[in-house]
Amino acid sequence: MTTKSNLPLRSLRLWSLRARVTALCTAAAVLLGLLAISATMLAARNRENLDVVLNKTGVLRISGERLGVALVNQETGVRGFVLSGNAAELAPYTAGREEEENLYAAMIPLLEHDPQVLVQLRRVRASANEWRSVVADPAIAKARAEGPEAAQALLADESKKRFDQTRAEVTKLQTEITALRDKAVAALRSSSDGLVVLLIGAGFIIVLAGAGLVVLLNRMVTRPVLNLAAQVRHVADGAYGTRIVGQGSPELSRLADDIDTMRRQIASDLAEVSEARHAVEAINGQLQAQASELTRSNRDLEQFAYVASHDLQEPLRKVASFCQLLQRRYAGQLDERADQYIGFAVDGAQRMQRLINDLLAFSRIGRNTSGFTPVALNEVMRAVAEQVTNDTQYDQTTLTWDDLPSIQGEEALLGTLLANLVGNSLKFARVDVPAKVHVSALRVGDEWEITVSDNGIGIESEFAEKIFIIFQRLHAKDAYPGTGMGLAIAKKIVEYHGGRIWVAEQQTDGAAITFTLPVGDEAAPVDVEASRPDEETSA
Numbered sequence: 001m002t003t004k005s006n007l008p009l010r011s012l013r014l015w016s017l018r019a020r021v022t023a024l025c026t027a028a029a030v031l032l033g034l035l036a037i038s039a040t041m042l043a044a045r046n047r048e049n050l051d052v053v054l055n056k057t058g059v060l061r062i063s064g065e066r067l068g069v070a071l072v073n074q075e076t077g078v079r080g081f082v083l084s085g086n087a088a089e090l091a092p093y094t095a096g097r098e099e100e101e102n103l104y105a106a107m108i109p110l111l112e113h114d115p116q117v118l119v120q121l122r123r124v125r126a127s128a129n130e131w132r133s134v135v136a137d138p139a140i141a142k143a144r145a146e147g148p149e150a151a152q153a154l155l156a157d158e159s160k161k162r163f164d165q166t167r168a169e170v171t172k173l174q175t176e177i178t179a180l181r182d183k184a185v186a187a188l189r190s191s192s193d194g195l196v197v198l199l200i201g202a203g204f205i206i207v208l209a210g211a212g213l214v215v216l217l218n219r220m221v222t223r224p225v226l227n228l229a230a231q232v233r234h235v236a237d238g239a240y241g242t243r244i245v246g247q248g249s250p251e252l253s254r255l256a257d258d259i260d261t262m263r264r265q266i267a268s269d270l271a272e273v274s275e276a277r278h279a280v281e282a283i284n285g286q287l288q289a290q291a292s293e294l295t296r297s298n299r300d301l302e303q304f305a306y307v308a309s310h311d312l313q314e315p316l317r318k319v320a321s322f323c324q325l326l327q328r329r330y331a332g333q334l335d336e337r338a339d340q341y342i343g344f345a346v347d348g349a350q351r352m353q354r355l356i357n358d359l360l361a362f363s364r365i366g367r368n369t370s371g372f373t374p375v376a377l378n379e380v381m382r383a384v385a386e387q388v389t390n391d392t393q394y395d396q397t398t399l400t401w402d403d404l405p406s407i408q409g410e411e412a413l414l415g416t417l418l419a420n421l422v423g424n425s426l427k428f429a430r431v432d433v434p435a436k437v438h439v440s441a442l443r444v445g446d447e448w449e450i451t452v453s454d455n456g457i458g459i460e461s462e463f464a465e466k467i468f469i470i471f472q473r474l475h476a477k478d479a480y481p482g483t484g485m486g487l488a489i490a491k492k493i494v495e496y497h498g499g500r501i502w503v504a505e506q507q508t509d510g511a512a513i514t515f516t517l518p519v520g521d522e523a524a525p526v527d528v529e530a531s532r533p534d535e536e537t538s539a
Contacts (some may be wrong), residue, residue, distance in 0.1 A: 015250075020220065021213065027209075035205070039195055039198045043191075049187045050188055052181075052184035053184045053188060057181035060111070064107075064174045067103045068167065068170040068171075069099075070096040071096065072096075074096035074097060074100070076092055077092035078090075078139055081093070082143050082151045084148065093140075100128065117173070117177060117180055120169070127169045131159075131163055131166050134159075135162055228256055245260075323342060326342050371410075372408045373411070374408060375406060376406045377407065381418060384415065398436065399422060400436075400437070400439070402439065404441050407517045407518070414493070416489065417493040417515075418452070420490045421490055424486050425453075428456040428457050429454070429456045429457075435454065447517065448517045450515055451504055452512065452513050453513075454512075458509060459503055468487050469488060494515045497517055498517075499516040499517045501514070502515075
């Protein structure tokens, strides 16, 4: 049974690490704050005492000494004038009186809070005034009126006693000032000692707080974390059934519970993985068999390409040659239907040759590669323009282009790409309008968008995607020449260079085909066989 005395201890054990650190830091901060307030008060008192010592008693001591000198100068001036009768001898007396009044004016404000010293200063002033009214001023007046000999009688021993009494008052004033300074020095020393004690206390509190924090972290964090790490390593070594128990702060206990939950989940997943391992091994065997079959299929495909480029074209060339020979030798000798049949055979053989050549060109894209190099598209366009201008029906204004960029690619393939797109635009020109083809380039982010636009018959929007499919034709084969492979080859070349191709929106008559190429060194060969769209494969 839990007693009431154990409740606070149990409650304390439930404190989180953050709460304990916060409580420790708060207690240290409160104690340091109290020490700081005390130190501030002592520092203010220290400044006051230091001001008394430096700016008050120091000035008062010097002023007191100057006051005594001023009074001596007055006595000396009076005595010199009475003995000689020379008015110039009164200069020290006059200057001494001015100096005395100035010193009173400077000292009285400083003694506003020290009435005992102020009273003594007033006694000095009263004694000096009495000496001047009884001795100095009458002697000066009599010396002026009756001569020095008549005034000398006033400077007897009695006058000296009065002046000595004034000097004694000045000495008492200096004693009072010295006592005031000693009191301020003692207070200054006391406040300085108090500041030192407060600093030592602050250091002691910081050391205690630091030691307490170290002990707290060691008990609540370091040792429990090391213990938890040891348990985790034990589980990681294969003991997935061992339960992980947390120690230390509530946070670490919750962390241990979460890790144990993860351990149970991992153990469950490992059981499932163990069950699925056999299935994976079986699938791997199937994949290896399929990989071997794919390798064999690729070899067969390469063999087929070789056969198509050599063995199949050889008999096809013979058929075409002999059909053409029949057409030339027996044209007009047979009936009209025989000539028509021979023409069909010649045209079919030639179309078959073109289809085989286009299929070979399509299949070789990305296979027989020479690697990417810098290619200046302006130079490629000049070569395409020479092919265009060789045809007598086109002039130099038929094909124009803007300044085109240099990119990374295969020059031969890029030449085929531009030649196919330009040739496609010229092939589908309108009969009543001179053909115009323009090639432009625009950088968009990390890609160049190159557009081939014309003023031809255009492309309907519903056929914009179909024209890039292999063997896809939008017109009868008799209306326009070709095998339907040109745009499919162009698309494969663009994808091999890491780009895209589409029919751009054209605001005027004609068609515009845009393709992208990566900028600069970002271009890299792409496996176009792996990325081929389904519709091309099915075609």
